[in-house]
Amino acid sequence: MSEYDLDLDQVEEAVAHKAAVDYPRTRISDSLERIVELFGRTSSFVWVILILLIVGNVVLRYALGTNFVALEELQWHLYAVGFMLALSYCITHDGHVRVDVAAERMSPKARAWIEILGIALFILPFCTLILIYAWPFVEHSMRIGEVSAAPGGLPLRWLIKSVILLAFGLMFLAATARLFRALAFACGWPRPLGTPEQNNNHSPK
Template sequence: MNRFAKNINQFTEKTGRLVSWLSLLLVILIGLDVVLRYALNWSSSANQELEWHLFATLFLLGSAYALKHDKHVRVDVFYSRFSETKKAWVNLIGTIIFLIPFCLVVIQTSIPFVIDAWKIAESSPEPGGLPHRFIIKSTIPIGASLLLIQAISEVLTALSYLLNPANK
């Protein structure tokens, strides 16, 4: 169980580090967009769409990495005061009841959405917008799948902690 969770964590670490480079690209693109807009009075729909495509990709594909590093949103007012055992129970129950079903719903509902986008080779409706919008839509089920895989690791880690008295 621990070995499987470790393998998942290594995979998430690698994908997260790879995806994190998108943040640098996004910062450069936004900086360039600001300079072009204010210094040269030039703006582009394609630039703005690329910014939100990069942000969406970073968010969707980086969510598993954020979960792995415990950087996700939670009510820390209570959680931070819990013992390690209570934290493991909260992580286990919350992941099983909320996160895993959420991931499964997103995967199930987004796949037809993505297939339809690929069938019509969906592109931006904006004049001068980006083509191939179906590619960005594909990151929805991929991101949810990565998050699901990391959620499984979180369940295994919490179970391992709760079932092995030596870990406490």
Template sequence: MSFIHHFIDQLSELTGRVLAWLSLLMMVLLCLVVILRYGFEIGSIGLQEGVTYLHASIFMLGAAYTLKHDGHVRVDIFYRNFSPRSKAWINSLGGIIFLLPLCVYIFFISWDFVLQSWAIGEVSTEPGGIPAVFLLKSLIPIMAINLGLQALADILRSALVLVEAAND
């Protein structure tokens, strides 16, 4: 059980590190768009959409990394004062009751949407746009899988805390 959550944590960590570099690339592209538009009066729909695709990638794929590092918003008034065992119960139940079902729901609700986009080879409606909208839409179920895996890792980690507490 410990091996599984360590593997998932490493996957989320690797994803987060790659996304950090994509953030830098997005910033460079955005600066390039601004310089080209306002400095040289050259517009590029492809570059603008590239910024949008990178932003979507960072947001969607970064959800699992953020969960791993406990960076999501939570009502922390009571939680911060709880014992590790109480926190483990809350994290386990929250993951099982709320987060995993949400990930499953997002995956299944988006599946046909993404398949339809792939079937028609959906492209940008803008002239000069990126001809790969189907890739952008594919981020939705991938996000659900990544977030679900990280939720599973957190549930397993909390279960280990509960088992250790029971043995003490």
């Protein structure tokens, strides 16, 4: 059996988004991204708790022949929390899915303007609508003291619903930061951070 020497850095570079554009940082984007980073890194512990909870539920069901509705609901809730809070973190680190076949044929400046239009016309209005309509949804749940409809389920249903407000608020901040970075790349406003040499590396071709 032959052996192969693999350069993991080259493999990572090969599978990375070829259509991604490395936008320069700005003062505004840095401030907004710090908030998103704080929540993204702080909430990462949710996945550890979720894994332990899943294992615990499996042991209870198949080894002890019992289960608790509250623990199963908590499992679903933690998954929702982790997923929703990860959306803004994904935007900040440019980890979303791209149609690379189309994007690779465009210039970096054209891709930047497409992203600017996409954020301004779709992501930000979508987040705004969600926040507007989610607030009464959460407020009503809090006011009536909503609990799980299942016997033995979790109380304080408004807590999980309020994550919608937090998640889409963070997504709005992340998208706004991305918008300013794309604008800095495409037209030089707001002014990019860094030395002139570093900024020239980000200039559109």
